[in-house]
Amino acid sequence: MEKQPILRVENLKTYFYTEDGVVKAVDGVTFDLYEGETLGIVGESGSGKSVTSLSIMRLLDEKGKIVDGKIIFKGKNLLELSEAEMRKIRGNEIAMIFQEPMVALNPVYTIGDQIMEAIMLHQNVGESKAREIAIDLLRKVGIPEPEKRVDQYPHQLSGGMRQRAMIAMALSCRPSILIADEPTTALDVTIQAQILDLMKELQKEYGMALIMITHDMGVIAEMADRVVVMYAGRVVEYGEVHEIFKKPRHPYTYGLLSSIPRLDVEQEKLKSIPGTVPDPLSFPSGCKFHPRCEFAQERCKNEEPELVEVEPGHFSRCFFWEKLKELEVK
Amino acid sequence: MRVETKRTLKRFFRNPSAIIGVSLLIFFTVVAIAAPLLAPPLNPMDPSRKVHDPFTMPKVTWKQEPVPPTSKADAEKAFIAKGIAKMLYEKEKEDLVPLALKVVENLSSEELYRVYAKVSPLKSKIKEYLKTVKDKLKKAGLENPDTYINSFMTNDFLLACKKALEGDENFPQVLKSLASEIPNLRKTYLIKIFKEGFPYLDYDHAISVSKEFLKVDGNVIDFLMEKGYIKRKPIRCVDYHIFGMIDGRDIFYGVVWGTRTAFRIGLIVTFFATLIGLFIGSISGYYGGWIDEVLMRITDVFLSIPFLVAAIVLTTFLGTGLDKVMIAMVIFGWMGTARLIRGNILQVKEEQFILAAKALGVRDYLIIMRHVIPNTIFPVVIQASMRMGSLVITAAALSFLGLGAPTGYADWGSLLNYSRNWLLGAQGDVFKYWFALVYPGTAMVLFVLAWNLLGDALRDTFDPRLRG
Ligand SMILES: Nc1ncnc2c1ncn2[C@@H]1O[C@H](COP(=O)(O)OP(=O)(O)OP(=O)(O)O)[C@@H](O)[C@H]1O
Ligand SMILES: [Mg+2]
Numbered sequence: 001m002e003k004q005p006i007l008r009v010e011n012l013k014t015y016f017y018t019e020d021g022v023v024k025a026v027d028g029v030t031f032d033l034y035e036g037e038t039l040g041i042v043g044e045s046g047s048g049k050s051v052t053s054l055s056i057m058r059l060l061d062e063k064g065k066i067v068d069g070k071i072i073f074k075g076k077n078l079l080e081l082s083e084a085e086m087r088k089i090r091g092n093e094i095a096m097i098f099q100e101p102m103v104a105l106n107p108v109y110t111i112g113d114q115i116m117e118a119i120m121l122h123q124n125v126g127e128s129k130a131r132e133i134a135i136d137l138l139r140k141v142g143i144p145e146p147e148k149r150v151d152q153y154p155h156q157l158s159g160g161m162r163q164r165a166m167i168a169m170a171l172s173c174r175p176s177i178l179i180a181d182e183p184t185t186a187l188d189v190t191i192q193a194q195i196l197d198l199m200k201e202l203q204k205e206y207g208m209a210l211i212m213i214t215h216d217m218g219v220i221a222e223m224a225d226r227v228v229v230m231y232a233g234r235v236v237e238y239g240e241v242h243e244i245f246k247k248p249r250h251p252y253t254y255g256l257l258s259s260i261p262r263l264d265v266e267q268e269k270l271k272s273i274p275g276t277v278p279d280p281l282s283f284p285s286g287c288k289f290h291p292r293c294e295f296a297q298e299r300c301k302n303e304e305p306e307l308v309e310v311e312p313g314h315f316s317r318c319f320f321w322e323k324l325k326e327l328e329v330k
Numbered sequence: 331m332r333v334e335t336k337r338t339l340k341r342f343f344r345n346p347s348a349i350i351g352v353s354l355l356i357f358f359t360v361v362a363i364a365a366p367l368l369a370p371p372l373n374p375m376d377p378s379r380k381v382h383d384p385f386t387m388p389k390v391t392w393k394q395e396p397v398p399p400t401s402k403a404d405a406e407k408a409f410i411a412k413g414i415a416k417m418l419y420e421k422e423k424e425d426l427v428p429l430a431l432k433v434v435e436n437l438s439s440e441e442l443y444r445v446y447a448k449v450s451p452l453k454s455k456i457k458e459y460l461k462t463v464k465d466k467l468k469k470a471g472l473e474n475p476d477t478y479i480n481s482f483m484t485n486d487f488l489l490a491c492k493k494a495l496e497g498d499e500n501f502p503q504v505l506k507s508l509a510s511e512i513p514n515l516r517k518t519y520l521i522k523i524f525k526e527g528f529p530y531l532d533y534d535h536a537i538s539v540s541k542e543f544l545k546v547d548g549n550v551i552d553f554l555m556e557k558g559y560i561k562r563k564p565i566r567c568v569d570y571h572i573f574g575m576i577d578g579r580d581i582f583y584g585v586v587w588g589t590r591t592a593f594r595i596g597l598i599v600t601f602f603a604t605l606i607g608l609f610i611g612s613i614s615g616y617y618g619g620w621i622d623e624v625l626m627r628i629t630d631v632f633l634s635i636p637f638l639v640a641a642i643v644l645t646t647f648l649g650t651g652l653d654k655v656m657i658a659m660v661i662f663g664w665m666g667t668a669r670l671i672r673g674n675i676l677q678v679k680e681e682q683f684i685l686a687a688k689a690l691g692v693r694d695y696l697i698i699m700r701h702v703i704p705n706t707i708f709p710v711v712i713q714a715s716m717r718m719g720s721l722v723i724t725a726a727a728l729s730f731l732g733l734g735a736p737t738g739y740a741d742w743g744s745l746l747n748y749s750r751n752w753l754l755g756a757q758g759d760v761f762k763y764w765f766a767l768v769y770p771g772t773a774m775v776l777f778v779l780a781w782n783l784l785g786d787a788l789r790d791t792f793d794p795r796l797r798g
Contacts, residue, residue, distance in 0.1 A: 059688050062619050091690035104682040108704045117700070118690045169690065 005032035005072075006209055007056070007094075007177055012069035014048075014055045023280045025051040025064070027233035030307075033177065038203065038210040040224030040241065042217060042256065046277045048233040049213045053179045056211075057096055058086050073177075092122040095170035099182040101162035105154035111138070111165045112150035115172055122173040137168040142198055160191035164198065171202060178203070179211045184219065196222055217260050221245060229253045232278055232288040235307060239314030249316035249324055251293045287318070295320050342791040351783030354776055362589040369586040384587060385740045387579040574765040576748045579738065581766065585773050587740030592777055595656060595725045596718035602660045604714045607667025608703075614668065615675030616698055626672070633665045637724075638731070645733045652735045655728045659721060666717075667710055674706035681705070708792045716785035719778030726774065742777075745770035 009031050016023040026048040033039050041049050054060050056071055058078065071078040073094070078086065098104040106114060115134040119125060125133070131150070138146035141164040154162055163183060170178055180199065184192040196219065203210050212223050220227055220241065227244045229237040229252065237250040248254045255273035275292040278284055284291055290300035299319060307317045318324075342348050361368065371384035381388045573581035614625040641658040648654040678684065679702070687701050726743025728734035730750075735741040749766035 057689055059685060087691045087693065089691070090688070091692075096686070096689040098682050098686055100682055104686045106683040106687070106701050106705070109700075117687075117692065121691060166686070169686075 003034050006035045006074060007033040008070070008072040009033075009052070009056065010070040010072065012052065012055055012071065013067045014051050014060065015065055015067050016063045017065065018063060021281045024233050024283070025280060026055060028069075029228075029230070029233070029235050031228045031235065031238060033209050033211060035176075035209055036203075036207050037225040038212055038223050040220040040227040041211060041213045041230060042215060042220050042227060043230035044215060044273075044277050046232075046280065047230040049215075049230055050181055051233075052230070053096065053181050053211065053213060056179065057090060057094060059090075088122075091118055091170075091175070092173045093175055094177040094179065095173070095175035096179040096181065097163070097166045097170045097183050100186050101159055101166050102154075102186065104166055105162055107154055110151050110153055111157065115150075115165070115169050118169050118172045133172070134168070137172055138165065140202070141165070141168045141171075142194075143168075159187055160195065163187060163191075163195055167195075167199065167202070171206065174206055175208060177209045177211065179213070181213045182215070183212075185214070185216070192219075199223070217256055229256070232280070232283055234288065234317065235315070236289065236317045237315065238307070239311075243311065243314045247311075247314075247325070249310045249314065249321040250289075250318045251295050251324065252289050254324055254327075255292075295323055338791060342787060345787045345790055347783040348787030348791070351780045351787060354780035355784060358589050358593070358777060358780065361586055362593050365586050365590055369580070369583040371587075385591065387584050387587070387738050387740050389578045389738060573769045576745070576752070576763075576766045577738075579748075581745060581769050584740050584745045585742065585769050588742040588745065588770065588773065589777075591652070591735070591739070591741045592722045592774075595652070595659075596721050596781070599656050599659045599663060599721050600714045600718050603663035603717075604667050604710060606660065607664035608671055608710065610664065611668035611671030612675055612698055612702065612706075615672035616679065616694070616702060618676075618679075622672075625668075629665045629668050632662060635662065637662050638727070641728055641733060642731070650733050650736070652725070652739060652741070655725060655734045658728075659724060663717075663721075667713065670713055671706055671710055674709060675702055678702055678705045708788070712785045712789045712792075715781050715788060717781075719781035722774060722777055742770040742774045746774070 009029060012026055012029045013024070014026040016025055029048070029052055031039065041052065043049055051060070051064070054064075055066055056078070058066075060066070066079060069079070073089065078089065081089070105111070109117075112131060112134050115137060116127065116130040119130040119133050120127070123130075123133075135146045135150050138149055143149050143161060143164050149157070149161075149165075154165075157165065167183075178199075183199070184195050187195060199210065200223065210223075212219065214220060224241045226239065227237075227241050228235055229244070229250065231252050237244060237248065237253045239249075244253060245257065248257055252273070255271070258271040259273065273292055278288060278291070284301075286302050286304055287293070287296070287300040288304070290296040293300065297320070303319075305317050305319045307315045308321075310316050310321050343352075366384070371381045371388070573585060575581060610625050610629070614622045614629075640662050641655065644658045644661065645654050648657060684697060684701055687697050692700075722742070725734055725741070726746060729739075729741060729743035730747050735744045737744070746767065749763065749770070752763040752766050754760065755762040755764075
């Protein structure tokens, strides 16, 4: 069956016009998101993951401009909506949770105040009803004694608890898409796992699509149905999670995967990708990954590869993706 | 009450500067509220009439004493009485007592009694004395003592006593004691009686009258009166004006009603300046871009104009007066707040909870009102409270330049402005007029101090950046 994507990002280009020059933070990103699925966006720091999500929400600061592309949500191009129409989408249709639960809640209001704000904004309910809904939501996200917690301030809650409260806030209007920008990075491992479980559960319950942004391949393996691998503002690989994990077709993905510790295979040393993410103001010519790529050839320096479909539904931006195939056989 | 609120209050009142500041402010507030009780806005020349504007300090002019004397005897009486009163007013000179006694003897008993009765603290003493006299007279067998008592202070009284007691065996002793007692009483209370019974006699008038009727030597008059001198010079008279007088005005009255003026200047100017600053600063900080650029350049322009020059220029357009000065202080007083709030907003704007609120679809103005302002407002509140005090000083400086409160306005600055001429005291007595400076000055210093302490305490307690 051929499903219609609920969200389609097409050739998105978001540039920042800074004093030092133009930062091409997102440069031609394309992906689809289907109803109820989880799409992972993975990549190193600075690869443009957050900018992609902020572009979808149209929440870039004044320096950031979406210079090209389309963001089609339920048939409408979000980039053509007025600010007022966009506000109705935010929170109501597409919600977002952030990396730092410590700072994503306003310190001067109670948890309840903030969840109620979101509820009353989009649903036509009074204060006492909103409070009831807020308490229910807190219970649903697994906060013990929600009647008490609802009146507490963010600083009285632990990090995991705050992230749960953030999730409650984001879910308050039953959005059809939830964008989670590194929701667990700031939390410790056990709490990370709990939050991820919670999100999975809630996703199932609410039937919403989830965009999971992370730089942690482990989180992707746990959560995602399909994966977008980003590098320097571009999608370098895109496909089903099993495909990508089993048959990576881009050296960058390959590098990311081999830097995960594995217990089933004996490893002498963890591999890491040499070098660092290039300076966004002066990207290398040709393939942006070539200075760090162990398979780089002369061609990579001069010519930038296209995103090619290596297998149905599996795309890679590499001239030599077949080499990786050979590597795998070996 | 919420636990959090309780805890904050506790933290606030543990702070010594909060306690001092708040107590001082409560004190000033009480004084301001109770001003009509502490210093009734009555015409001092005629306490049955109210002054029409309590903020214009009633002035004793010495021109309104009624009924010019018509006979030579009256003129003489008035002249002597007033002259003595004035002398006593400045200094309790013992050697004037005989002269005063002469006046007393010349006044009719009714006049005297009126003077005595007017002086409330003395009333009971006089009554007491009258009672003893009455008793003595009764003891002496007098039938109807009251008629005599009415003229108890005069020679008539002594004569009456003498007549009435004639034939009594105790007469010599009674007469003796009475005769010795009456002058004693007079001596003791004379000074008070003059001060309180005739506080504002028209000396100028007395001079002209006395010249006309008495043909008195000019030197004597000068010695007694020094024309025009009493009008401006600070007068210390603890019984009648506890803080003294300056320029014919009661310093206590000025200090009490000046509290209201101080609060009015502080509250109104701070409120409007903060409002304007908040508006411009938050728009500038929140929207950024060219709006920010334009607003901040305007702010810079306002900042680059020296305040005093601006105030002088503005008052040439608007005219002088306290309200005009307040307008000037608002127009040139919002920039600090604007910059402060802009800086804070720039900082808070980067906070993730703002982005989170935007991601929930909250409107811009709601984000400013609900999320930005509450996180940036405390430094502004603190600054405003510190500003409250210093504004009073600025207003005083403008009054000093003649731009501010009109002459005679109940304002600490104006009071200090009067005392400027007397700062050096009198020859040989540097501290002679200290009261003219110290009372209004102390009020002003304490007021400024109170607001600064409050601001400090607020900052220690509430500034989110200092909160542990
Ligand atoms: N407001 C901004 N102004 C200028 N440049 C920006 C801005 N926001 C992001 N960038 C640039 O865009 C690029 C992509 O940033 P982005 O935040 O999307 O990275 P990321 O993939 O989310 O990284 P991380 O894992 O650290 O969150 C970076 O090079 C960054 O410098
Ligand atoms: Mg990011």
